[in-house]
Amino acid sequence: MRLIIRNRSEEVAKYICEYITKRINIFAPTAERPFVLGLPTGSSPLPIYHALITAYEQGRVSFRNVVTFNMDEYVGLERNHAESYHSFMYTNFFRHIDINTKNINILDGNAANLAEECLAYEAKIKALGGIELFLGGVGSDGHIAFNEPGSSLASRTRVKSLAYETIVANARFFNGDLNLVPRMALTVGVQTIMEAREVIIIATGTAKSLAIQQAVESGVSHMCTLSCLQLHPCSTLVVDEDATLELRVKTVKVSFSIPKTALTPDETPNNASISKEFQTGDLTPDSMSSRIGEFKFLAARSATIPLALT
Numbered sequence: 638m639r640l641i642i643r644n645r646s647e648e649v650a651k652y653i654c655e656y657i658t659k660r661i662n663i664f665a666p667t668a669e670r671p672f673v674l675g676l677p678t679g680s681s682p683l684p685i686y687h688a689l690i691t692a693y694e695q696g697r698v699s700f701r702n703v704v705t706f707n708m709d710e711y712v713g714l715e716r717n718h719a720e721s722y723h724s725f726m727y728t729n730f731f732r733h734i735d736i737n738t739k740n741i742n743i744l745d746g747n748a749a750n751l752a753e754e755c756l757a758y759e760a761k762i763k764a765l766g767g768i769e770l771f772l773g774g775v776g777s778d779g780h781i782a783f784n785e786p787g788s789s790l791a792s793r794t795r796v797k798s799l800a801y802e803t804i805v806a807n808a809r810f811f812n813g814d815l816n817l818v819p820r821m822a823l824t825v826g827v828q829t830i831m832e833a834r835e836v837i838i839i840a841t842g843t844a845k846s847l848a849i850q851q852a853v854e855s856g857v858s859h860m861c862t863l864s865c866l867q868l869h870p871c872s873t874l875v876v877d878e879d880a881t882l883e884l885r886v887k888t889v890k891v892s893f894s895i896p897k898t899a900l901t902p903d904e905t906p907n908n909a910s911i912s913k914e915f916q917t918g919d920l921t922p923d924s925m926s927s928r929i930g931e932f933k934f935l936a937a938r939s940a941t942i943p944l945a946l947t
């Protein structure tokens with residue numbers, strides 16, 4: 638699990654936006670070979686969506702051949718309700734980009750048969766060859782998607798009762814009225830996320846700091862489902878300084894030390910592809926030195942992820 642720390646939440650969003658943009662462009666998706674992207678809702682990813690919309694408007698990325706799968710949706714909330722995750726995604730992202738609506742997948746929390754809906758979602762992900770990159774957020778109790786504390790680490794898309802802490806946290810979207818927050822949701826499972834070829838998590842603000850501490854410094858536990866990513870071969874947490882509040886100094890230092898100790902692109906065995914990215918990227922000397930370590934790290938992680946991405 639890679640931990641990337643940026644000073645401010647805006648920088649976190651920019652970092653992730655640039656990463657996703659490069660990742661899609663390097664993948665060069667076509668209609669026959671689309672880029673399959675997993676997406677979250679929540680307030681933390683909002684600045685990422687804004688930045689991706691800007692990148693699209695600037696012609697730096699297209700979503701024409703991107704297929705999306707959202708992480709979760711409330712059960713029983715009308716699709717057109719302002720707080721449904723359908724509404725959230727169209728209002729904050731899909732309506733502003735060139736994605737083909739038939740490539741958008743969001744669980745239907747009003748399906749006649751919820752269990753079948755979940756099975757069909759898993760089957761569709763599989764039929765498309767799996768998720769290339771799953772972007773996610775995290776709840777203050779460490780939940781990923783709606784995989785609440787105690788969720789099976791082998792879980793797949795299913796109906797889930799929400800934890801009281803989640804209902805309290807999400808009441809802010811329902812005029813602070815706990816009674817208006819749906820009690821159940823459909824959510825991809827921990828295993829569904831683990832099967833994505835790459836997972837990137839955004840966590841900003843002090844409210845996420847305990848969850849980040851548990852996920853990074855404690856063992857893998859179903860009580861903090863984000864911690865499952867310790868077992869993922871290609872996962873990255875991108876956090877702001879506030880979210881590091883509960884981390885040990887050593888953890889933060891290790892995170893910053895990797896770029897400093899890494900080899901330069903010329904010293905790495907497969908420097909050709911890395912150097913090409915360096916020549917074409919808009920990297921400042923500072924960001925370049927911090928990225929060198931990330932290139933090396935990625936090289937060690939997964940052959941399916943292009944080297945020069947971060």
Ligand SMILES: N[C@@H]1[C@@H](O)[C@H](O)[C@@H](COP(=O)(O)O)O[C@@H]1O
Pocket residue numbers: 677678679680681682708709773774775776777780781782783803
């Ligand atoms: N199901 C969503 C999660 O996917 C999200 O990560 C979490 C945090 O949201 P926020 O970013 O608003 O703190 O909220 C909900 O529980």
